[in-house]
Amino acid sequence: RSELPAQKTGYRPGQVLQVDWAEMPTRPRIAGRERRVYALICSLPFSGAATAHFSFDMTIESFLEVHVRAFDWLGGVPRECVYDNLRSAVAKRERVDGRDVVSWNQRFSQLRGHYAFHAAACTPQTPREKGSVEGAVRHHKTGFWPARRFEDLAELDAVYAGWRDRVALPRRHATGRHVVAERLTHEREHLRPLPPVPFDAAGRRSSRVPT
Numbered sequence: 001r002s003e004l005p006a007q008k009t010g011y012r013p014g015q016v017l018q019v020d021w022a023e024m025p026t027r028p029r030i031a032g033r034e035r036r037v038y039a040l041i042c043s044l045p046f047s048g049a050a051t052a053h054f055s056f057d058m059t060i061e062s063f064l065e066v067h068v069r070a071f072d073w074l075g076g077v078p079r080e081c082v083y084d085n086l087r088s089a090v091a092k093r094e095r096v097d098g099r100d101v102v103s104w105n106q107r108f109s110q111l112r113g114h115y116a117f118h119a120a121a122c123t124p125q126t127p128r129e130k131g132s133v134e135g136a137v138r139h140h141k142t143g144f145w146p147a148r149r150f151e152d153l154a155e156l157d158a159v160y161a162g163w164r165d166r167v168a169l170p171r172r173h174a175t176g177r178h179v180v181a182e183r184l185t186h187e188r189e190h191l192r193p194l195p196p197v198p199f200d201a202a203g204r205r206s207s208r209v210p211t
Contacts, residue, residue: 011045011046012046012190013046013047013183013186013187013189013190014046014076014078014079014187014188014189014190014191014192015046015078015079015080015190016044016045016046016078016079016080016081016082017042017043017044017070017078017080017081017082018042018043018044018045018081018082018132018133018136019040019041019042019043019067019081019082019083019086019133020040020041020083020084020086020133020134020137021038021039021040021041021058021086022038022039022040022041022137022140022141023036023037023038024036024037024038024039024054024141024145025141025145026145028148028149028150030150030151030152035056036056037054037055037056037156038054038055038056038057038058038062039052039053039054039055039140040052040053040055040058040062040063040066041133041136041137041140042066042067042070042133043132043133043135043136044078044132044184044187045132046183046187047178047180047183047184047186047187048132048173048178048180048183049168049169049180049181049183049184049187050132050133050136050139050140050164050168051070051073051074051164052066052136052140052160052164053065053066053069053070053157053160054153054156054157054160055153056153058088059088060088060105060107060108061201061202063086063088063089063108064088064107064108064111064199064201065201065202067081067111067115067199067201068198068199068201071115071194072194072198074188074191075188075191075194076188076191076192076193076194077115077116077117077191077192077193077194078117078191078192079117079118079192080117080118080119080120081117081118081119081120082119082120082121082122082133083119083120083121083122084121084122085121085122087105088105088108089104089105089108089119089121090102090103090104090105090121091103091104091105091106093121102121104119110199111199111201114195114199115194115195115199116192116195117192139168143167143168144160144163144164144168168180169181169184
């Protein structure tokens with residue numbers, strides 16, 4: 001299924017989740033060797049809240065699993081998710097009759113169908129279309145990552161969850177000046193309900209993509 005990319009400048013609660021990969025700025029030594037660590041960061045522009053999960057790779061399985069965990073943490077599903085032409089989401093982007101058309105990765109389309117959200121791919125070289133997650137990436141790299149110590153990814157996720165809940169969410173937003181956690185509580189009330197069972201990120205599940 002193909003969709004045109006969308007530009008968003010103002011947001012309603014529960015409307016949009018922006019998603020992007022980030023490589024952490026240092027390589028920790030784990031089990032005797034240095035490892036690259038990646039975070040898939042999910043940011044809500046309305047509230048300024050964000051969550052992330054970490055991995056040693058950027059595979060489609062990791063990409064899908066983070067969506068499952070992020071929606072579970074939110075307790076619902078936003079109406080639209082926005083991506084920066086990630087290979088995990090975008091299979092092909094082309095001009096058709098003067099229109100910019102995106103074809104989505106098949107596995108990602110199954111996830112979309114399961115959770116019934118729309119997807120948009122940013123216009124190339126236009127970071128303003130995903131400014132919320134760009135800011136979240138910077139905040140995670142500079143506010144969370146420095147001097148972190150952990151033995152494995154499970155411990156890293158646990159350490160991160162503590163920082164997110166005790167430091168990131170209670171803070172006052174840098175530009176909106178609202179308390180992030182308070183606006184997140186309001187935003188959660190506007191999310192679509194979760195499906196009865198979570199998506200199987202490791203398997204293949206056929207689903208109908210929303211129109």
